[in-house]
Amino acid sequence: MSTVEILSKQEYKYGFVTDIESDVIPRGLTEDTIRLIAAKKNEPDWMLEFRLKAYRHWLTMTEPTHWPNISYPKIDYQDVIYYSAPKQKAVKASLDEVDPELLKTFEKLGIPLTEQKQLAGVAVDAIFDSVSVATTYKEKLKKHGVIFCSFTEAIKDYPDLIKKYLGSVVPTNDNFFAALNSAVFSDGSFCFIPKGVRCPMELSTYFRINNSESGQFERTLIVAEEGAYVSYLEGCTAPKFDKNQLHAAVVELVALDDAQIKYSTVQNWYAGDENGVGGIYNFVTKRGKCAGKNSKISWTQVETGSAITWKYPSCILQGDNSIGEFYSVALTNHAQQADTGTKMIHLGKNTRSTIISKGIAAGKSNNSYRGLVKVMPKAENARNYTQCDSMLIGSNCGANTFPYIEVMNNSSNVEHEASTSKISEEQLFYLQQRGISQEDAVSLIINGFCKDVFLQLPMEFAVEATRLLGMKLEGSVG
Template sequence: MTEEDKILEEFTRSEYKYGFTSNIEQELLSKGLSEETVRFISAKKDEPEWLLEWRLKAFRHWQTLREPKWPKVEYPPIDFQDISYYAEPKEKKKLDSLDDLDPEIRSTYEKLGIPLEEQKMLAGVAVDAVLDSVSVATTFKETLAEKGVIFCSMSEAVQNHPELVRKNIGSVVPYTDNFYAALNSAVFSDGSFCYIPAGVRCPMELSTYFRINAANTGQFERTLIVAEEGSYVSYLEGCTAPMRDENQLHAAVVELVAHKDSEIKYSTVQNWYPGDKDGKGGIYNFVTKRGICKGDRAKISWTQVETGSAITWKYPSVILKGDHSIGEFYSVAVTNNYQQADTGTKMIHLGQNTKSRIVSKGISAGKSNNSYRGLVKISRKARNARNFSQCDSLLMGDQCGAHTFPYLEVSHPSAIVEHEATTSKIGEDVLFYCQQRGINEEDSVALIVNGYCKEVLNNLPMEFAVEAQKLLAISLEGSVG
């Protein structure tokens, strides 16, 4: 075995660091999906009639749809009747301070390395911790309330701000959008709701830690962020999940609405259980994320670091409707072992003088497949649209695949659209250069990969950038192409 192979194998064998389960009592709905399930969930959450109706419409539409087959991923068929559609930690007492939190849940977060208190003190991050489907702890609410920012769980928003939810839910991702969006609309359990009033710059980074905990429970998060005129918000989302053998389905929907002159920055670090080194288990991550720049000069920026999940199927998109609006997408996707990722973005240019920028870095190792799939569409009326896309793939090992499927649809002559993609391995000359300067091979690779992803990592908020760099370091230690 050559040195290279050895290092590669070492890398391939590194097991999922965050695999464990916490024993919290759970209320589990028996498996299966029917109108009753939808009614049960809605009743459980004490939802108004219109929302139940909407869920039911979504459910009936979902029944007419078939699972999409076009992504370049392979997995055994999912039995949607073999999933429990609702789970929540039993304890439902309202909490005023972190000390009231279930010690089990707290230790779970501590194991994950995200002590709430510390984060509370660090850069002032309000954490809306979602354990399975129900919000358990929310902090900094008062500080936010002062500014008029609403940041709460979706269920609370439905109770306390029904008019805002009703107006915006499904406005960016209608339940007719796709198979998984319809499923989510029918059975979504909870999620985060965020409303930034006009002219407010949200005083802190908002973050939610998602975590799939109960075995056999599909998790259907629904996130809605509305930024009114002239406001700014940065939202962070990070995920880790315990090690499980059976595949778990996760079909979330995220909707962003950016009004005139507002800016939404949405960052994700996704590190769900990717399955073991034989490709057994792992999360199926089929997510619909979309934002709309409704007003002029609005800006939406997606940043994602995807290292987890057995299968990722995710295309954070921006509809550039307002004139001079801007859409950005920065992504690092790492796949290893038997992981499959089909991810990318859609930039739909409708308004005039709109701009979009796509930077996608794929790294595949082991026997994984990593695809970039993106659409840039310049509509007939989008005068002076500008797009730049860069999709780079790095291959480590000769068993993996890297693919690029960009779609460019240009219908206006004033548009300037540029797309470029490259695929290569880490250059021997670059490696040699580092080593020749006394840096060992492993550190050189880490250095090069970090440099390779820097453009994306730079766009993450500081706390996340640290976590993301750690994640990359863990996954790519010592892997040489």
């Protein structure tokens, strides 16, 4: 063996399908589809108006197929099912009334939902295809004034908050996929941390796509009022199908004065097979607004799944002294394609942003970092530090960096560092000479490469992420 090459035979252990009866609407998208979704969810008129406005705008937009460094067959939006919900009782008085088949599914995914088994210290909203099936620790959180519920419930129970914040960070006409999501989103999570409250536990949403024909379009909205703090985690998996499923989500974060939101993602959607058959198309708009002074929003993402990833979690640094952070590990193997990065928009004075991006490409995959740092005229003394490192495994993959820097204020300071490296044979030999197998050696090197990002993850997630990267690269070096 004298060349590092790709063999790759990794197992995706979340690839099972749950056999459950679902309420599915006919495929295709028209105004009627949207009215049908709204009716299924008993939504108020203002919500339907929001959707229709988005839909009408979407019709005028074109899919962004030119600038991202990804290619995929044309998506037929009339061939997608926009709503699929497991049939169960409409109102769940307690978690015990959730369909056992669903509870079993989530348990198998490592997310026990029943009272006895719930994860300590983490409240979970479990989303299955188009709907939230359960939310744990809701009552306990309520005692602290923290609202954590499905989006469907939030529209019903907290209409004023939703009206105030929905679309306030990502407007309905923001981009093609955000407009589509705004028109058809079916559920998601809503978190509200009132003034001065430090959320007593981690909040998390677990997304599961089960239906092979349906897309998943969910929204997450997190609002942290003055001085509030919350750490939120997001995980996702899907069964193995030969067809591609569309996932177009929108996440909006709002941080008021002195508030902090820490948002962590471990994305492990089904990535397709070695030849690129199947896998999720992941088109996601995530954006946070540091609306208040001294506020802070921190994105940490570990992207390992999906056939296509198109995602740029961003921060609008509006409040003076506000801080935006983006820590990312994106790993692509086989035929996966990722075009991911961030946008840091500096509006306020003394705003600071940090971008640490680690891209790892193996197989014949293509991994691009795309990031924008924009300093507006009034952002006195804004500072940005960007570090983009890419690592290549084998010689059939590609890594690219597309940094965009726009500075309109002379007092600002923007730094950009980038590097590309390959796992060297010498490095592997050194570790192997100490008795470490080649696969473990690769995994060790990769984890070392990603350390700055993993340090940002909550403990349990860091362990999971480390394991996941090892699993994803299994057999990728031979």
